[in-house]
Amino acid sequence: MKEELPIIQKTYDLIKWYVPILNRLPRDHRFTLGDRMISGLYGLLEALVQARYTRDKLSRLQAVNASLDLLRYQTRLLLDFELVPVRRYEYASTLINDIGIDLGSWMKQQKQSKVSA
DSSP, rough: OOOOOOOHHHHHHHHHHHHHHHHHHHHIIIIIIIHHHHHHHHHHHHHHHHHHHHOHHHHHHHHHHHHHHHHHHHHHHHTTTTOOOOOHHHHHHHHHHHHHHHHHHHHHHHHHHHHHH
């Protein structure tokens, strides 16, 4: 197996930390916002793994970037609806931003490799 990319490991760790929290949301939010966020998190991981093995990585990574942005807004909604304490929001935001930084670097590298090809 290939060595794990840090962005994939960070996404995996985010899922491990976030899903139990989302599963404990109040019923009226768990089956709407919570389920969407959980599906989005798993979709993010799948898309990153698939991007790793595809030839045209840049278009896949751009789609991942949009999904990550949606996750940022959904996370902010959790705070605004007072469904998570500020410290959890801050921690989730830090993890999501770290993934975003890695994603931005990967996208930049793909753009540069397209130019030099």
